Amino acid sequence: MEKNFLVLSDIHGELDFLDKLDDEFKNSDAVLFAGDFAKFNHTETGLPVLKSLIQKHDSVFAVIGNCDEPEFLQELEKHDISVQNTMVYFDGFALAGSGGTIKFTGMTPNERSDEELLSDLNLAQHATDFSNMILILHHPPFETECDKLTNGAHVGSKLFRTFIEEKQPLLAVCGHIHESSGVSKIEKTTIINPGSLAEGKYATVVVEKAGDNFTVTKVELKQL
Numbered sequence: 001m002e003k004n005f006l007v008l009s010d011i012h013g014e015l016d017f018l019d020k021l022d023d024e025f026k027n028s029d030a031v032l033f034a035g036d037f038a039k040f041n042h043t044e045t046g047l048p049v050l051k052s053l054i055q056k057h058d059s060v061f062a063v064i065g066n067c068d069e070p071e072f073l074q075e076l077e078k079h080d081i082s083v084q085n086t087m088v089y090f091d092g093f094a095l096a097g098s099g100g101t102i103k104f105t106g107m108t109p110n111e112r113s114d115e116e117l118l119s120d121l122n123l124a125q126h127a128t129d130f131s132n133m134i135l136i137l138h139h140p141p142f143e144t145e146c147d148k149l150t151n152g153a154h155v156g157s158k159l160f161r162t163f164i165e166e167k168q169p170l171l172a173v174c175g176h177i178h179e180s181s182g183v184s185k186i187e188k189t190t191i192i193n194p195g196s197l198a199e200g201k202y203a204t205v206v207v208e209k210a211g212d213n214f215t216v217t218k219v220e221l222k223q224l
Contacts, residue, residue, distance in 0.1 A: 009175025013045030035065030035138035096124035097136035145182035146193035200224035
């Protein structure tokens with residue numbers, strides 16, 4: 001069994017980029033969206049993005065970002081695409097997620113403590129099998145290629161990193177740090193920050209199953 005995932009994050013209200021991905025939507029089994037539907041300081045731009053995204057594919061799984069109002073999570077739940085603070089199942093995969101970011105400037109509406117971010121994974125941490133689990137996290141885990149600022153400082157979640165080290169899920173996709181698009185490994189877990197779709201960046205992932213084992217066999221970081 002082979003599954004193809006389209007990985008998106010940080011679209012920030014730039015609807016036109018979704019239309020440019022029509023071929024990728026068509027070739028994907030599911031879409032993983034790691035938050036920031038809305039433009040900075042313009043939370044009203046999030047809903048048009050959400051409505052367009054769910055028109056593009058029947059299987060979308062998402063969390064909200066720090067530029068999205070916390071109440072925007074209700075819109076994701078209304079359209080049955082949220083994996084935040086819950087766990088859902090799709091074709092043999094378990095998906096769970098966490099939205100928002102660690103507090104930093106206080107200038108965006110969805111900044112939280114590291115403990116609050118981790119609390120979104122309370123249900124997921126009680127799973128019996130993590131080898132088929134996909135995490136969707138707006139804030140990246142600490143000390144990878146996916147959480148570095150331009151000055152090289154790592155600003156990821158230390159609690160997410162500990163969770164991943166202990167549980168070893170199959171895949172964790174994240175966003176938030178636009179300049180840190182990349183692919184990393186934390187032991188068995190593949191970590192992907194596709195970059196900001198508002199800058200034309202995204203990723204595709206191929207996962208294969210042989211017997212009872214899931215394996216990430218291909219990751220491509222792409223640019224429109």
